[in-house]
Amino acid sequence: MEKQGGNGCKRQVVVESPVRPLRSLVRPCFIFLLFLSTVIVIILLGFPDRFSQTDWWKNLSLYTYYHRWTNPDRHRGPSPTTIPPTTVPAPPSTTIRPLPTNHNHLGYPRNYHFIVDEPDKCNTQTPFLVLIVPVAPGNLAARDAIRRTWGNETMVQGKKVQTLFMLGLPGGPVAQELQEKVNQESQVHHDLLQSNFLDSYLNLTIKTMVIMDWLATHCTNATYAMKIDSDMFLNVENLMTMLLRPDVPKVNYLTGMLMWDRPVIRNPNSKWYVPVEMLADDRYPTYTLGMGYVFSNDLPERFVAVSKDIKLFNIEDAYVGACMKKLGLSPTNSPDPWQWKAYLGKYNRCEFSKVITYILSRSSQIVEYWMDLKKTPGSPCH
Structure with a gap:
């Protein structure tokens, strides 16, 4: 039985395409990437406030979309930390007005008009x-x-x-x-x-x-x-x-x-x-x-x-x-x-x-x- 298994293995090597071993790696690599992505998403959703307070994270353009998704009130519009539009109602092309750089706290009412x-x-x-x-x-x-x-x-x-x-x-x-x-x-x-x-x-x-x-x-x-x-x-x-x-x-x-x-x-x-x-x-x-x-x-x-x-x-x-x-x-x-x-x-x-x-x-x-x-x-x- 062992010899037949070995011969079978040799026969399999002979008929196998040279690219077959590479293909065999695709599935485990895909599973690993899927697992890694899942872990990252769980971390982001589980600790939204900690990530939202991290300066390097805020500098990424992805932060905007992450914050909207993790905001529990997102279905009603911007959260308290979202900069409001300058006109009402704001058309899609309306630009967002940045808050004054010397007023870092959103409770400061003169950020609004x-x-x-x-x-x-x-x-x-x-x-x-x-x-x-x-x-x-x-x-x-x-x-x-x-x-x-x-x-x-x-x-x-x-x-x-x-x-x-x-x-x-x-x-x-x-x-x-x-x-x-x-x-x-x-x-x-x-x-x-x-x-x-x-x-x-x-x-x-x-x-x-x-x-x-x-x-x-x-x-x-x-x-x-x-x-x-x-x-x-x-x-x-x-x-x-x-x-x-x-x-x-x-x-x-x-x-x-x-x-x-x-x-x-x-x-x-x-x-x-x-x-x-x-x-x-x-x-x-x-x-x-x-x-x-x-x-x-x-x-x-x-x-x-x-x-x-x-x-x-x-x-x-x-x-x-x-x-x-x-x-x-x-x-x-x-x-x-x-x-x-x-x-x-x-x-x-x-x-x-x-x-x-x-x-x-x-x-x-x-x-x-x-x-x-x-x-x-x-x-x-x-």
Whole structure:
């Protein structure tokens, strides 16, 4: 048997083509290359943030495509680290404007510019309080609900109040149509501000810092300003009563629902995940919950200035807390901290008459509760 096997082998050598041995190497080489490629892809997908922070990797043209693919929000458009287009909507031939080389942090709001603006809103009548609501371009229902309720409170206790809405760029296949509707809405209401970053949850920090930039450049004569979410019930009367107290500062002041010693979420499956590459600290500085916080209007310009030195991370309210810490300041408890409510449970007219903020689940509730609270004169607790 062994001899036959040897003879068989010799016969096979005699009849084999000279190129056959080379061909026999093709399959194992192909398998090896396939395995190597698979390993590389697994490494890239498994550690996207580490590679995205590596300078040599960013210099490769492949980095652009890799970043788009590994970005979990890629179906909605650019990520927070993607440079926005200069026009809306951007045609395929539009060139991308590079960020200024001296502003390395994407949280710095002057990397962006306004495409819808109301530059004279604070010049015609000097507001005591400016309310700015970050809202998605397509969320017209929330804007209309606010316009019908607390956003329509323009004079409170003899003080001028101004309400505006901050938008980013719409994304997706209906972006152009939605942008046209935004432009029409602006012509009707003249209360929209829009900047050229993609409007997304991941870009809320950019959105908030752009709000600060608008206040710092267009509304320096206001005494206080407030960032408040679009799903909020706001009792402007109670807020004004608090701001008019003699013990409430008019400078270096930030208040709301305070968050102390909160851990940074490292779970990639969490909505509030922040990788170490974006924020190395394991705990946030003291900050005010993003549902709504009010601040003296000397702070926006200082926030804009320090944002050049604070790396962008995607938890916007904590980022403002980081700005305060960089300035050597800290948020302050309001005179009655219990007025800053997140949820009250079941609607109660008496309770709503006492709070400053409350989170709602839908826009129609803003109108419903506001109309009920205002329906009759006298105390709502009787």
